Every structure is written in structure tokens, then in C-alpha cells.
Amino acid sequence: MRKLDAQAIEDIALGAALLGTGGGGDPYIGKLMALQAIKDHGPVTVISKDEVPDDALVLPTAMMGAPTVLIEKIANGCEFKKVFEAMEKHMGKKIYATMPIEAGGVNSMIPLAVAAQMGVPIIDGDGMGRAFPELQMVTYHLHGVTSSPMAITDEKGNMSILNTINNKWSENLARALTVEQGGSVMIGIYPMEGRQIKACAIDGVMTFSQEIGKAIRESSSHETPPVEQLLEKINGYELFRGKISDVRRETKEGFNFGTVKIDGIESYKGETCQVEFQNENLIAKRGDRVVATTPDLICMVDLENIIPITTDALKYGSRVLVIGLKCDDQWRTDKGIETVGPRYFGYDMDYIPIEERLKEVW
Amino acid sequence: MRKLDAQAIEDIALGAALLGTGGGGDPYIGKLMALQAIKDHGPVTVISKDEVPDDALVLPTAMMGAPTVLIEKIANGCEFKKVFEAMEKHMGKKIYATMPIEAGGVNSMIPLAVAAQMGVPIIDGDGMGRAFPELQMVTYHLHGVTSSPMAITDEKGNMSILNTINNKWSENLARALTVEQGGSVMIGIYPMEGRQIKACAIDGVMTFSQEIGKAIRESSSHETPPVEQLLEKINGYELFRGKISDVRRETKEGFNFGTVKIDGIESYKGETCQVEFQNENLIAKRGDRVVATTPDLICMVDLENIIPITTDALKYGSRVLVIGLKCDDQWRTDKGIETVGPRYFGYDMDYIPIEERLKEVW
Known part of the structure; x- marks a missing residue:
């Protein structure tokens, strides 16, 4: 158990934005929400998943929708008070703690704001170890946990309460409501008992985010940020360095879809890299060759200050570093690949772990 | 209080299909559901709205969506058991009775099937006195009754429970879910106490439907059905007689939209009539002249047997009689016109009561 202060929240926002792999929303907006909540209600208590009583009810909380929309459609601040009331009434049980469903600029911060506002601890764990665009894309789903009631x-x-027959139906119905409600909504989903959290949550995402954020913060003031030090810290692979030459983007069906093209610089001069995304970066190609695919993490940082860039902030001319990270082992199982592998997103290719792809001779 | 037998149900289905003004679904499907429920669970008790205790909870029940879809997507029979359970749990109160929200082939029958299955009475009243395509188009809405929880x-x-900020939001969110769930869903909506029903429900729709149905049944066996007798019985206006020469139809956003053109016969020879619909018939024109608009009722019956024709059953070559009926006085108030008048449906014209329109010299 530990308390989080404002500096910790700044660092978590920064680090989670990297794990958000381009999605997960603008860390600036998310951070403001969390900092305000802590200012109003005091510091947040973080507990590990092992500290949760087996029968305690935990409600993960998040924003759902296209992160670009949230910028113009700010929360009113009472959403989660209503979510807690509605879920406690519906389930007939008090909520003991909250937690994130994913890592990302907004969805790492929202549960912190909720924890401060509702006076409950937040669990240092999540359901992705990164960000993904759909509700069934959580390790909870791999273990058969139901997203209902949501x-x-x-x-x-x-305020709607959904009880669906499976997690993909939750995604479909909630997505239809999200679009109808203006493109972003606040949700409480996958209510779980402590024993379920222990079995299926990915451990330590908040601590890891904070470490990444601290490393970025300490490096970004250097004239030439020490990229190698960051890569070593996060166990990451350098995939490409270059200047963004084209960004195509489309907001449809409640998602941000797009492609970014990057012209190589330094040792990559003469080469190009292309990254495709649906909220999150899904596929990275160097020339014609795929160098990383979902569920491994494809992250982009600004070369000037190694600060992570979300897909909605990509712009022509930025000099970026493309980084690859191994995903959590739970995603590398058959059900994991089926749920979030390249084929789920419409790419006709098998998942090959990033470390295997990069072993091949160039 | 009275009991309904199979013959009564046949008559109500037939009569309600006329009041459905082209919408409200196929009376054959609706009737089968109600007859089966009565066969399985025994006859249904009908009570007048004055017989409901002031504090008793009443839940109107219905199908929502494009009636054409229901033909291929039959209910599983347990929908309303689940709706009752969910609403009783959510509201913490036992449901005393059900009732229709509208008159129509399907939505007059579904509450009968629900009443039989759940062993509760059905109230002889509804919220439209006809059919309309959207959820806020009920007299309950005119009196400020909320559609939530739904x-x-x-x-x-x-299974979803919606609590919305107003009835138009219920329509919007429920419509988005309806489309996502395949185009038709079963709903429980506008839960009301007895005192609210007494204040705002339209009285006697079931009895009136049954009388109309009986009149049609008794007339339809005649070689030349006595149309005048039916018109007198229902206080209706003959608007046109002709042969359908064109039907345009489109299912979009969960509705059936369309236009039907009719070439005049007998005393209408040489003239044409056009009726436009969104699930229900909205506007009838004789030549260039508007002869009836929503909220007054525009109904079509087959000239061979005076059986009502729903918009999804309109077909080239049918010989039809177009009938106009005055709507309930509640629809002729300012809020009524605003809610269901021609302008709401995108027509740039004022509402003029049908009896005024028909007084004008031809």
C-alpha cells in the first residue's frame, strides 16, 4: 500500500501514455482530471492485487470512445459517483476498490480520479498491460470473466446498465451507445471479486508506468535525450527513427482509424516506415517488412524530448522514434492471439513475437 | 373487468391493425404470439384504467424496431419474463399490470401475451390511440411522465436498463441498441403508477379495436363488403379508392420508410393518391392536395375484404381504400402537434384537423 502525490501522477500519466501505444487518449486531459480530483479529495491509496480481500467487489472504470472527442466533450465530474451508485444498487454490494482496464493517457488517469473522488483504493494492475480498442480485449475475458453488469x-x-450474453456483445451494444451519446462515455465494467482479480489481472501497471514516466522526465531535459537508457529501462526495441511525412486519419464507428508514414533519418536514411492504427498502433512495417504487430506494443516518442505521441497528436514533420515492446505473456496464448492478434483486426498475417521478427537477418 | 377468449383476440388483432395506420406490425405474427400465450396460460383479464389502484405499478410492454424484421427474427418467448424480473428488481416493486403503448398488429398483441404469461391483468388503454414510430410519441410524454427506467x-x-434524462434520449439510445441488436427488440417502458395511468392514458383502445375487428370480420365475407357501414362504425372518412401503382420502401436506422402511389378507380378514376410513411402512414395527398396528416390516422384496407394493410404488406396491383380518422384530442394540443405533427417528421406544413381539410370545396 502506498499513497500517490501529484508528481507520481505526472509520471504515471507520462509512462502510461507510452504503454498506450498511441491510443488511450491525451495524457494532458487525463492528468488534469486526476490532479483536480486529488486536490479536491486528497491523495490516492494504491494497493497490490494481493491486498484485495477475496470476496471484495472491485469495479474497473474507464472512458470509452474516440479519445479525440474527449477534448471537446469534457466530463461533468459526477459521472462516476452515478456509476458507483447505479452498480452498487444493481449488484447489492459495496464497491471496495477501482482499477484501470488498460494503460493509457486517459484510462490510467480516470481510475485515479475515481479513487480520489469515491474514497476507495486503486489496484496496481489492469487488464491489458497496454491499451486496446475494444472492451473484450482484456485478460479478464481470457479467464472467462463477464463484463456484465456494465x-x-x-x-x-x-445512465444505462447492460447485462449481455458475452463480452463481444457488451462491446457492440456499448459502442452503439457511445456513438449515439456523442462519441465518448464513462463506464464501469467487469465488476470482479478479489479472487478473480488475483487470477487474471496483469500486475503492477501503475508502478511500471510511473518508472517509465520518471525515466522520460529525467531524460527529456537532456539536449540529446538518452534513448538507449530508456529502451534498456523498459526492455524495448528500437524499430525506426524518422520524420513523419504523411498522416491519414478517420473517426468512424466510435474509433480513430489511420496510417502514419515516416521517412528514415540517421541510420534509417533512405528507408520508410509505416504504422497503422485503430485508436492504438497495430502494425509497424519497415519498407515492405512487418517488424511488429499487435498484441506486441508499438509506441512512438518525439525524438526531441522522448515524450510519447498519441495517434491523435501525430503530425507532419515531427521527428519520431518507433519503439517495440513485448506484450504480456497472457496475450501470447491461443485465446489471446484470437482476441487481439493481427487477424482479429483484419490483417492476413500470423502473429510472430517481436523478438522473433527482429532476430531475422536484414 | 372481463376475460378475453381466442375470438376476442382475433378481433382485437384485426381492429388494432387498422388503428396501426400501416405500422404496428403484422397482425398475423402478433396474433399467433397472443393465442399461443393464452393456450399455454389461460385467458387474459382486461381491466379499465379506473380499476387500477393509485399506487400500483404498471409496465407497458412492446416490440421496438422495424416490423418487417420481426417476421424473420421471432421472439424466444422468455423476453418478458426477463423484462419483468429486471424491472421489478430495479424498481423494488411488484408489477401489477401491463398495457400497450400503442395500437397495432403486433403491439396490441404483445401486452396480451405478456399478461397471459405473467398472470397479470391488461389495462384497456394505451398511449397513442393509434401507432407512432418513436418512443416519446405517447400521451404519457405530454403529461411529463418519464420513459425511464426502460x-x-x-x-x-x-438485457439493458436505460435511465435517461428525457424521453427523446430514451428513443435515441433504445433505437441505437435496436439497430445493433438486429432490428427488433422487446421493451418494457414508461413504468407508471395507477394514478398516472388515470391521468394520461387514452381510454378503451382494446374495446374499440375489438369492435372494429368484429365489424371487419362480419363484413369481409360479403361479396361487396359494406364499406359505408365500417366507416360509420369507426367514424371514419373515405379519402380515396384505387389500385396501387408503385411502392417505394427502405429500411434504415431501424425504421421502414416509404411512399405508395395509388391510381384512382370508380369515382376517383383519373386521379392519383400518394401516401408517405415512416413505419406508420404520415401524409396522404390526393393529387397535389394534402387530405390528411399525422397525427390524424391514415389507414388502408384491401377493397376485396376490408382487411387492414400494413405498410410492409403493400404491393403493386392491390385495390385499396384509404381511410382517415380523427386522432385523440390530446394530440391536437400544442405539445401534441410539436411531438407528432407534420413538422416533426420533416414536412413543411401546419397540422390542420382532417375534418377541416375535408370541409374545403373540391
């Missing part, structure tokens, strides 16, 4: 609310005050 | 379920078992 609460969805918006800044206007509409 | 339950939505499908034949697969997905």
Missing part, C-alpha cells in the same frame, strides 16, 4: 453514463446524465 | 431485451438474452 454501467455507461455521459456528461448529460444518461 | 428495459430492452432480445431473443439472444441481452
Whole structure:
């Protein structure tokens, strides 16, 4: 158990934005929400998943929708008070703690704001170890945990409780509501008992995010940020360095879809790299060759200050470093690959672990 | 209080299909559901709205979506058991009775099937006195009754409870779910106490439907059905007689949209009539002249047997009689016109009561 102060939150926001692999929303917006909540309600208590009583009810909380929308459609601040009330009434049980469903600029911060506001601890764990675009893409799903009942609310005050027959139906129905409600909503989903959290949550995402964020913060003031030091810290692979030459982007069906093209610089001069995304970066190609695919993490940072860049902030001319990271082992199982592998997203290719892809001779 | 037998149900289905003004679904499907429920569970008790205790909870029940879809996507029979359970749990109160929200081939029958299955009475009243395509188009809405909480379920078992900030939001969110869930769902909506029903429900729709149905049944066996007798019985206006020469139809956003053109016969020879619909018939024109608009009722019956024709059963070559009926006075108030008048449906014209329109010299 430990307490988080404002500096910790700044670092977590920064580090989680890297793990967000381009998605997970603008860390600036998320951070403001969390810092404000801590200012209003005091510091947040973080506990490890092992500290949760087996029968305690935990409700993961998040924003759902296209992160670009959230910038213009700010929360009213009462959403999660209503989500807690609705879920506690519906389930007939008090909520003991909250936690993130994913790592990302917004969705790492929202549970912190919720924990501060509702006076409950936050668990140092999540369901992805990164960000993914759909609700069934969590390790909870791999273990057969149901996303129902799920609460969805918006800044206007509409509140729905969904009980679906499976997690893909939760995704479909919640997505339809998200689009109808203006493109972003606040949700409470995958209510779980402590024993379930222990069995299937990915451990330590908040601590890891904080370490990454601290490393970025300490490096980014250097005239030439020590990229190698960061890569070593996060056990990452350098995939490409270059200047963004083209960004194509489309917001449809509640998602941000797009492609970014990068012209190589330094040792990559003369080469190009292309990254395709659906909220999160999914596929990275160097020339014609695939160098990393989902569920491994494909992250981009600004070469000037090694600060992570979300897909909605990509812009022509930026000099970026593309980084690859191994995903959690749970994603490398058959059910994991089926749920979040390249074929799920419509790419006709097998998943090959990033370390295997990079072993091949160039 | 009275009991309904199979013949009564046949008559109600027939009569309600006329009041459905082209919408409200196929009376054959609806009737089968109600007859089966009565066969399985015994006859249904009908009570008048004055017989409901002031504090008793009443839950109107219905199908939502494009009626054409229901033909290929039959209910599994357990939908309303689940709706009752979910709403009773959510509201913490036992449901005393059900009732229709509208008159129509399917939505007059579904509450009968629900009443039989759940062993509760059905109230002889509704919220439209006809059919309309959207959820806020009920007299309950005119009196400020909220549609929330609302339950939505499908034949697969997905169950949502919506609590919205107003009735138009219920329509929007429920419509988005309806489309996502395959185009038709079963709903429980506008839960009301007895005192609210007494204040705002339209009285006697079931009795009136049954009388119309009986009149049609008794007339339809005649070689030349006595149309005048039916018109007198229902206080209706003959608007046109002709042969359908064109039907345009489109299912989009969960609705059936379309236009039907009719070439005049007998005393209408040389003239044409056009009726436009969104699930229900909205506007009838004789030549260039508007002869009836929503909220007044525009109904079509087959000239061979005076059986009502729903918009999804309109076909080239049918000989039809177009009938107009005055709507309930509640629809003729300012809020009524705003809610269901021609402008709401995108027509740039004022509402003029049908009896005024028909007074004008031809």
C-alpha cells in the first residue's frame, strides 16, 4: 500500500501514455482530471492485487470512445459517483476498490480520479498491460470473466446498465451507445471479486508506468535525450527513427482509424516506415517488412524530448522514434492471439513475437 | 373487468391493425404470439384504467424496431419474463399490470401475451390511440411522465436498463441498441403508477379495436363488403379508392420508410393518391392536395375484404381504400402537434384537423 502525490501522477500519466501505444487518449486531459480530483479529495491509496480481500467487489472504470472527442466533450465530474451508485444498487454490494482496464493517457488517469473522488483504493494492475480498442480485449475475458453488469453514463446524465450474453456483445451494444451519446462515455465494467482479480489481472501497471514516466522526465531535459537508457529501462526495441511525412486519419464507428508514414533519418536514411492504427498502433512495417504487430506494443516518442505521441497528436514533420515492446505473456496464448492478434483486426498475417521478427537477418 | 377468449383476440388483432395506420406490425405474427400465450396460460383479464389502484405499478410492454424484421427474427418467448424480473428488481416493486403503448398488429398483441404469461391483468388503454414510430410519441410524454427506467431485451438474452434524462434520449439510445441488436427488440417502458395511468392514458383502445375487428370480420365475407357501414362504425372518412401503382420502401436506422402511389378507380378514376410513411402512414395527398396528416390516422384496407394493410404488406396491383380518422384530442394540443405533427417528421406544413381539410370545396 502506498499513497500517490501529484508528481507520481505526472509520471504515471507520462509512462502510461507510452504503454498506450498511441491510443488511450491525451495524457494532458487525463492528468488534469486526476490532479483536480486529488486536490479536491486528497491523495490516492494504491494497493497490490494481493491486498484485495477475496470476496471484495472491485469495479474497473474507464472512458470509452474516440479519445479525440474527449477534448471537446469534457466530463461533468459526477459521472462516476452515478456509476458507483447505479452498480452498487444493481449488484447489492459495496464497491471496495477501482482499477484501470488498460494503460493509457486517459484510462490510467480516470481510475485515479475515481479513487480520489469515491474514497476507495486503486489496484496496481489492469487488464491489458497496454491499451486496446475494444472492451473484450482484456485478460479478464481470457479467464472467462463477464463484463456484465456494465454501467455507461455521459456528461448529460444518461445512465444505462447492460447485462449481455458475452463480452463481444457488451462491446457492440456499448459502442452503439457511445456513438449515439456523442462519441465518448464513462463506464464501469467487469465488476470482479478479489479472487478473480488475483487470477487474471496483469500486475503492477501503475508502478511500471510511473518508472517509465520518471525515466522520460529525467531524460527529456537532456539536449540529446538518452534513448538507449530508456529502451534498456523498459526492455524495448528500437524499430525506426524518422520524420513523419504523411498522416491519414478517420473517426468512424466510435474509433480513430489511420496510417502514419515516416521517412528514415540517421541510420534509417533512405528507408520508410509505416504504422497503422485503430485508436492504438497495430502494425509497424519497415519498407515492405512487418517488424511488429499487435498484441506486441508499438509506441512512438518525439525524438526531441522522448515524450510519447498519441495517434491523435501525430503530425507532419515531427521527428519520431518507433519503439517495440513485448506484450504480456497472457496475450501470447491461443485465446489471446484470437482476441487481439493481427487477424482479429483484419490483417492476413500470423502473429510472430517481436523478438522473433527482429532476430531475422536484414 | 372481463376475460378475453381466442375470438376476442382475433378481433382485437384485426381492429388494432387498422388503428396501426400501416405500422404496428403484422397482425398475423402478433396474433399467433397472443393465442399461443393464452393456450399455454389461460385467458387474459382486461381491466379499465379506473380499476387500477393509485399506487400500483404498471409496465407497458412492446416490440421496438422495424416490423418487417420481426417476421424473420421471432421472439424466444422468455423476453418478458426477463423484462419483468429486471424491472421489478430495479424498481423494488411488484408489477401489477401491463398495457400497450400503442395500437397495432403486433403491439396490441404483445401486452396480451405478456399478461397471459405473467398472470397479470391488461389495462384497456394505451398511449397513442393509434401507432407512432418513436418512443416519446405517447400521451404519457405530454403529461411529463418519464420513459425511464426502460428495459430492452432480445431473443439472444441481452438485457439493458436505460435511465435517461428525457424521453427523446430514451428513443435515441433504445433505437441505437435496436439497430445493433438486429432490428427488433422487446421493451418494457414508461413504468407508471395507477394514478398516472388515470391521468394520461387514452381510454378503451382494446374495446374499440375489438369492435372494429368484429365489424371487419362480419363484413369481409360479403361479396361487396359494406364499406359505408365500417366507416360509420369507426367514424371514419373515405379519402380515396384505387389500385396501387408503385411502392417505394427502405429500411434504415431501424425504421421502414416509404411512399405508395395509388391510381384512382370508380369515382376517383383519373386521379392519383400518394401516401408517405415512416413505419406508420404520415401524409396522404390526393393529387397535389394534402387530405390528411399525422397525427390524424391514415389507414388502408384491401377493397376485396376490408382487411387492414400494413405498410410492409403493400404491393403493386392491390385495390385499396384509404381511410382517415380523427386522432385523440390530446394530440391536437400544442405539445401534441410539436411531438407528432407534420413538422416533426420533416414536412413543411401546419397540422390542420382532417375534418377541416375535408370541409374545403373540391
